[in-house]
Amino acid sequence: AIAEQIINLLDNDTNRHTIRKKAYTFCREAIWKEISRRYLEVFSEVKLERTRCPRPRHLYVENIKSITNFELPEMKFDHLRILTDDTGIFQHATYTIPNRDHGYCIDDNARALMVADMVRKHLSTAGIGFDSLSSHYLSFLLHAFNVETGRFRDFMTYARQWAEEVGSEDAHGRVLWSLGKAVALLDDSGQLLMSTTLFNQVLKAVERFFSPRAIAFALVGIHAYLDKFSGDSEVRRVREILANRLFNQFRNNATESWPWLENSLNYDNGKLPHALLLSVPIGSNGWYEQGGPKARFDQQPIEANAMIEACVEAFNITRDKTWFDNAVMCFNWFLGHNDLNMPLYDPKTGGCRDGLMADGINQNEGAESTLAWLLSLMTLQKLYADEILKQSSSPNQLVRVKD
DSSP: OHHHHHHHHHHOHHHHHHHHHHHHHHHGGGSHHHHHHHHHHHHHHHHHHHHHSOOOSGGGGGGGHHHHTTOOOOOOOHHHHHHBOSSOBEEEEETTEEEEEEEEEHHHHHHHHHHHHHHHHHOGGGOTTHHHHHHHHHHHHHHHEETTTTEEOOEEOTTSOBSOSSOOHHHHHHHHHHHHHHHHHOOOHHHHHHHHHHHHHHHHHHTTOOOHHHHHHHHHHHHHHHHHOTTOHHHHHHHHHHHHHHHHHHHHHOOSSOOSSSSEEOSSTTHHHHHHHHHSOOOOOOOEETTSOOOOOOBOHHHHHHHHHHHHHHHHHHOBHHHHHHHHHHHHHHHTOSTTOOOOEETTTTEEOSEEETTEEEOOOOHHHHHHHHHHHHHHHHHHHHHHHHHHHOTTOOOBOOO
C-alpha cells in the first residue's frame, strides 16, 4: 500500500507539488531566523514578568544569617584605588576597568572624600595612604568651585576641561555635605583648614536653593560641621532656614495616604527624612508615582546607602531596634537579599556593581555604586562598634523595641 501511494505521488505532479509547498510552509517556523525571533519574544516576556513579579527572596535567606548577626565583610579598597588617578575618581567603569570617556564628576569625588575621611578616622590600621587620597579628592572639589558664581562645576572631561560653569543644586549640596563631614572627621590641620574655608565659601549659595535633595544634602553636612563648631551662628541661621523650607515642603504636599513632599519617589530618597531627623525638632524604568504602580527596576546602590544612613540616624535618636533591623535589611540588599537574589558586592575587587535590572545585574563597577557600598559598610561597622562600647560601659542598657 505504501509503494502504491508513493508511485501515485510520483506520477501526480499537482499533488506532489502541493505536499511540497505545505511542507515548506510548515517548516518555515523552524528556520534559524524564526527560532531567534521567538527566543527574543520569550526573553521579552520573561523580562516583563520579572519586572511585575520578581523572584521570591526566600532562596537567599539561609545564606545571610551570618550577615544579620553582624559578621560583616572586610573592608577592601582595591577598586577605589583603581578608579582614582592624580586628578580624582573616575565617574564610570566598564566592568571593573575605569572608563576614561566619561571623565570625572564632582558628586563622586565628594563621596570619595567622605570614604577616605571615614577610613582615616575609624579604621586607622586600614587608612595607610588615605591621607593622600583625601588631598586628591579635596583638591578636585577646590578646583571645581567657581569663585565668580559661588557655585560648583560638576563634570570634567578626561582632558581636564569643565563641561559647564555652573553645576546642579544637588551637586552643590552634596559637596557641602562632604565638606561638613570632612570638618567633623579630619585631624590634619591643613586639610581641616581647607575644608572649613571652602565650606563657609559654598554655604552662601544654598540659602537660595529649593531643590529638596540639595537642601537635604546641605543639612546633613551642616549638622556634621556643627558637631565641631557648634557656636557658629551664621551656619546655625542657614540651617534653620533650610530645615524650615524642607519641612514646609513636606507639610504642604504630604497627605495621609501619600506622606511625601513630591508626587513621585525619585532618587536618593532616604536622605530627605535623614536630614529632617537631624535638623527638625522631633515631636531607570521610571519613578514610583503617586497613585501609580511601583517601579521595581532599575535598583541602584545609592538608594540602599541613603536608606541605611537614614535608618541608623533614626535608631540613634529613638533607640528603637526596628530601625536597627531595617538598616541591616537594607545593607543585605548589597549581598543578595534582593528581588533577583544576586549580590552586587564584588569581594574580589572590593567594588560594587552598578545596579539591578529586570534581566539581571549591571556588571559595571562605577564610582557611585562602589562608594555607596563602602559608605554603607563603614556606617554599619561604626554602628556595631558604637553599640559594643555602649553595652560594655552600660551593661544594663537595652535597645528598646516598640510594641
